[in-house]
Amino acid sequence: MYTTELSKTKKVASTEDPDKLAAFEARVAADEFIEPKDWMPEAYRRTLTRQISQHAHSEIVGMLPEGNWITRAPSLRRKAILLAKVQDEAGHGLYLYSAAETLGTSREEMIEALHSGKAKYSTIFNYPTLTWADIGAIGWLVDGAAIMNQVPLQRTSYGPYARAMVRVCKEESFHQRQGYEIMMVMAAGTADQKRMAQDALNRWWWPSLMMFGPPDADSPNTAQSMRWRIKRETNDELRQRFVDITVPQADALGLQVPDPALKWNESRGHYDFGEVDWEEFYAVVRGEGPVAKERMTARRQAWEDGAWVREAAAAYAAKKARRQAA
């Protein structure tokens, strides 16, 4: 069974059966999938719950920077596309919340953790979307980085998470391509439009590189997560791949990646690139992103504004149940 109605009381085993632990490690090492009702170490459950719920929160909060451009999209075609994309992000959030729930944390607890500020989400969504070109840059760079992160997760060891990632990846490619198409149109447009496209690239490039997380040397949990197949490639490996793939795409647009240190390294077969401003990253993680407060306010407002719909649906279901009983 994929999902179960799980008890909300959490029991943390203080000592774990070494035989069970060894059997679990062997299964994961053999690339077997772990399913909700299988035995798993508490730390595996905890780490996955955090990772999947953060991922879900990111999809949900990720609707906000783009949602505020739906009414201002420059054509009906762009509006329909953006609506579909934002709806996809909601869907991705729902797949992921469902996957996280199978680990024993309720939807309600996760939403509450997001709204109280206890839970984290991707730092990228705490940057503002100032112009229409930002919608192009987000699809191209932010969704591009997300794909880079998510493709390996289709083979993650936790079955429900892996299956959710398969669905997400199938849909994400459209997001990236529509964004790149916006950039193509703007980069080939008037001088003002090209300037906007360049400005969007300038502002989204570094935050996109930060999406892969801190450098491997400062990512203490990577080793265990790799061993447990919760993570399949390191932050730095994924970041390098993103740079290698994205720079030629910027060239094709005739735009300049805002990194003076960026240079093809023939001997490595990769681009060398400048140092990410990790101070900025950690500040955004701490909640000091330019629009962090605005995002959470909008999110909580949406939740509160929808309360009457949830209440009406529950009242209607209760009334129908009463009538059926009578």
Added chain:
Amino acid sequence: MSDWPLWEVFVRSRGGMAHRHVGSVHAPDAEIALRHARDTYTRRMEGVSLWVVPSASITASDPGQDEAMFDPAVDKVYRHPTFYTIPEDVKHI
């Protein structure tokens, strides 16, 4: 407010195929569960028919007991056609 009940979602991708489990949704009743399932799991023509089933109605086998449950089939290879050796020159069997 606590979560709405959970429903498991099954999609028939096209006529002739069985409904296949794709995920789950929360909903206060079956009708809304169907609507949520449509919006969540069939945004790209993934299906021609949907089932929603209350998750609580599903009885699952216990993975801790999977040996007792499934191993009895392991030593019954005679249930497979390849168990039987038939001479090469005997055809259509």
